[in-house]
Amino acid sequence: MSTQTARPHQESPARAEVERAARRRGLLHGLRMSGVQLFCFVVAAGFFALPLVYLLLQAFKTYPSFLKDPTGVPHPWTLSNFSAAWNQGDFAVEMVNSLVYAVVPDVITLILGVFLAFPISRGWFKHSNMLYSFFVFSGFLPAGLIPLFVEAQKLGLYDNRVGYLILTSLTGAGFFFFVGYIKTIPRELDEAAAMDGCGYFRFIFRIIIPQMKPALATFAIFGFVASWNNLILPLIMLNDSSLWPVTRGLYGFFGEHTSQWPLIAAATVIVAAPILVVFALLQRHLVEGVAGGAASGSAGVGNAPAAAVAAEE
């Protein structure tokens, strides 16, 4: 070991000189890199994180100190805004509502989506391709928000929890993401399973759904985020405030407490915190999902794996 490390020093002074130069260049290079690093950090943190930090700071101010110095650092730090916002805002109930409105439709949509996509993807119908195009095409029709509102009232789905869940679970979104993905699962699997006497529903739940895990996970995360963040639908469909999800609740809170910024900031922090935690945990999945879905264009999650690898650090 020691002889090995000692040898270069003994060899020639020229070699040592070259090494020293390389080290110097490395140092310079390192400095320049850290300059770029710093710039990137300032851009990313300054533009995209600082607004949230500012919001967080406001939440710790007392109202009088906010009025005195609205943009400064909190002078007496206080936690009272959080408790006040929590008490006045009903956010605990609303978060449970949000969770229900996000999870239930997400799971149902995924399962129904697989059941819709599988036979079409396998070409079990005379006009499977036409059926597929028809479903995709229907996404480009006029927005149906207004008739949906009327329909919900007529069917008794307006302003109740189950009704809202039915409305959001059965819109049939996202099935065509799965069609392409199922095509990558070999047909021989169906035939072998059928030969062994496996029933269709068991086959879907036991074989196909586990096989589709990557696609389903991506879709589940995006579906969850989209439902959790939806403001328009709860605004239209839910009148009773005990049914509100947290987006609708915060919107109402904001309207009610205009310009009491420390209180509003605290409420916003309360609402944003769980999402931020989920984001920190799933950040990699989300980022990959976007890059994967986008890189393969409209084919979406179907061809995701290759692109996801590209996005992977």
Added chain:
Amino acid sequence: MSTCPFGTRRTRRWIPWLSIAVPTIGWLTFGLYPSLATVYYSFTNYTGLPGTPTTFCGLCNYRDMFSSNYSQLSQAVVTTLEYVAGVTVLQIVLGLGLALLLQRRRFGYGLYRALVFMPQIFSVTIVGVLFSLLLDPSSGPAEKIYHSVIGGYSSFLGDSDLAIWLIVLVNVWMFTGYTMLVYIAGLRRVPPELYEAAALDGAGPIRRFWRITWPLLAPATTVNVFLTVMGSLGEYSLILVLTQGQYHTQTLGMFMFNTAFGVNPDLGLGSMLAMVQFVLTAVIGGLLLWALRRREVAL
């Protein structure tokens, strides 16, 4: 066409239909029907108030909108186009810039990318409240900066000349991360040998960008432009939280929402505005796809 291998000879014909039955019924009821009903509703003067009848009145809403209320409609169309153009240009430029800057596979860059991407996981309510705070004309930091740098006062979101552009910026803040990620995925597909060859031939960084990066990013640009234009054309929830469509920020979607669900609800007129929105989206989307495809081929 292949046949379903599952089930007995008798059930085999019905299994595929059974499989798609529930999702198809759901989609027909809550997807297709509302979309098609919008067309019908746009020919009625249904107010949506309980007990009022749905009366078919032909082109009444269209006639009304294109004559007496035409200024309101054209204002909404202009605002929509301004919004779409502003968001698209800024988001493409910033998204590409950030992609070039943050594409490196080094320590720390994953975090920077995550930070840039982060805003879009928040709901429009959170983002709307956040920017209402930042842009508050009496106590926000924007006011302080404006006052000390430019001088004077601005009411920001309450300023009819400024408000729509500020919402454009908020939208860009929220969604640039997505554009950036699409561009990064595109950049990673560019073969590095091309840059090495170009560098050997003495091409500088600017030349390399325009001759290699930009043409090879054409598919990513297509995706980004298309998604950004289509997304911002239909956007109104962010506007709802920030200004509710006041101060010249009433895009077509916002106009539709305010008409159908505002103080004096008019579902017939609202549906008619949804139709205008649909036609505008279809025309712009079609033209865009045609132009972007041609461009991709040309590059």
